[in-house]
Amino acid sequence: MSVTAAKGFTAAGIAAGIKQNGNPDLALVVNTGPRRAAAGVFTSNRVKAAPVVWSQQVLADGELTAVVLNSGGANACTGPKGFQDTHATAEKVAEVLGAKGTEVGAGEVAVASTGLIGILLPMDKLLPGIEKAAAELSEHGGEKAAIAIKTTDTVHKTSVVTKDGWTVGGMAKGAGMLAPGLATMLVVLTTDADVDAKGLDSALRGATRVTFDRVDSDGCMSTNDTVLLLASGASGVTPAQDAFAQAVREVCDDLARQLIGDAEGASKDIRIEVVNAATEDDAVEVGRSIARNNLLKCAIHGEDPNWGRVLSAIGTTRAAFEPDRLNVAINGVWVCRNGSVGDDRDLVDMRYREVTITADLAAGTESAVIWANDLTADYVHENSAYSS
Amino acid sequence: MSVTAAKGFTAAGIAAGIKQNGNPDLALVVNTGPRRAAAGVFTSNRVKAAPVVWSQQVLADGELTAVVLNSGGANACTGPKGFQDTHATAEKVAEVLGAKGTEVGAGEVAVASTGLIGILLPMDKLLPGIEKAAAELSEHGGEKAAIAIKTTDTVHKTSVVTKDGWTVGGMAKGAGMLAPGLATMLVVLTTDADVDAKGLDSALRGATRVTFDRVDSDGCMSTNDTVLLLASGASGVTPAQDAFAQAVREVCDDLARQLIGDAEGASKDIRIEVVNAATEDDAVEVGRSIARNNLLKCAIHGEDPNWGRVLSAIGTTRAAFEPDRLNVAINGVWVCRNGSVGDDRDLVDMRYREVTITADLAAGTESAVIWANDLTADYVHENSAYSS
Structure with missing residues (x-):
């Protein structure tokens, strides 16, 4: 499944020794054609990692033959040497694929990296790893590739949709720093549909705008976010x-x-539905403001249906609304009506992992959904110990 | 000290029974003249508590005779009844001061509240409390008033500056939800200087812009923030x-x-200095972005000089800078130079409570300082249990 669910792709995931714990850390995805169209969406952070700068450049012509991804190091804030390393990585992929009979230039190879910021990649391990990965390329390699891009992810993430004779599949990694404008997130999607670069770009931008861009785990935006879509x-x-x-x-x-x-x-997992907004932008702005309110995130962790913190978050936005017409439901109970106390908050059942907050702006007919997480002591522990 | 350090003021702080634990919860500050000029700055949150709406109105003429403050309830998101309660509170203050010989209308009484959102105040306790407080008004009551406005504050906060024959003093409460546009923060400042409302307003706005507005504990903005300055x-x-x-x-x-x-x-306590910015607004925007980065706040808690997270935060702003010219120092060690690895991060000593992050944008000559806090498991625990 994963990136090899669609026909015309091979993949591999191996341990190159970039991660000190010996876990898989290098993935290779190759489009075997006949078409090699591609599109990409990248972080909007202005501090971009070297592989992001590289991949944006090589995608300019709408074609990609391969993607090489590593975990264990983000190659961000690494200066000119970091960019040279990315270039050398793409060159190496082109070289090993050429040796296997696939004629490809470095300019057809996208690179994606994830892990610590500010540390150069161990090229003495990465480059031999590419040879090893190329040797293991397989039409069944999608799951291994998905495993190799994990950082603090507890599970690997893949998805596949099959339609009438064609398929879209993919893999993702990301477990923190998830925020609008994408996240510390690497995603490779593949399809065997015959779609040109323009069609891919339009579909990918339309999809990320209402999916990855509306995921806001902790309000932090990464330097490395990359979402690629390749069509064979x-x-x-x-x-x-x-x-x-x-x-x-x-x-x-x-x-x-x-x-x-x-x-x-x-x-x-907090599903924030903003409804009856004057515009979709208003709905998104309000949803993000709620998603990023640390006090509310703590309250949700404590299973406390604290609607006052929802109103307080809405109040910081520029969206169209009247404070005394706002309504808020938590898991379906309208605990705030007309900006004031609504139904009994004790009716709210928050025992389950998924919590839905509905914010009714009473200002129009537009809506948006933003996903967020609660704020926990475990989040603090994990992120006060891990340099990324 | 506190609000009674300046001549021409009396104050009191008492336990009215608004807080269920019996702690002091009601403060009264009275300007005994001869002048009764006043100015105020309020939350920029569009969801404003009833006492904020009231106090903005009564300050319109630049005069105040008294301020009544309560902890134990914010009177926010309480609808028309909440506003009536604020009005009744001001009326009661006017009545009891009138009975003591000070002719005053409700329109000269500011009201400030702090505590839980979405719950009506127990007026059957608050109104008798005003009588009790009025009976205890004293030129030495400043400290008791400062104690009565505490919520989760561990200490009461007062400050006094004395110049040539005149004094400015004050009290503050606030221990969370501290963010630009003010905080869950109530502040009353007094002075015996002979300054008119216009002079007070100018001084207060100038001061809050570079002090309270640059404190960003957790990115959350309250519905109740109030800063008042009274001149006798x-x-x-x-x-x-x-x-x-x-x-x-x-x-x-x-x-x-x-x-x-x-x-x-x-x-x-994190002092974020943004230097060499193109404009002061740029410096403030970058400082706030750094201040609100949860991953960085966790790293600081873990005494990890994680400059990659600083760059990542800077990269989300619209400020003028080139990524490869950014420099970052943590406690004086330039761990990032020219957007890449700088001096040895092991040189950074982060054992003390105060941590200084210096972000050099290399884009101009402007600067700003923003204060923030780290993100801790204790913050999560305190805010997942406490409904506010």
């Missing part, structure tokens, strides 16, 4: 753009939900 | 506006620093 055309089917975009969105939605479900230290 | 003119001295503004700023700076030092669950 191996199915020989060209789906309608709408149907294709819908399939890409389904896979992204599934992966985004898995990311929230595995966020570092979290004990709750 | 009792010293008979009219200081130069600059000297007066400077004294007000000193008192605000001292109180703001005390607020950060007592933030809920914090183990570190």
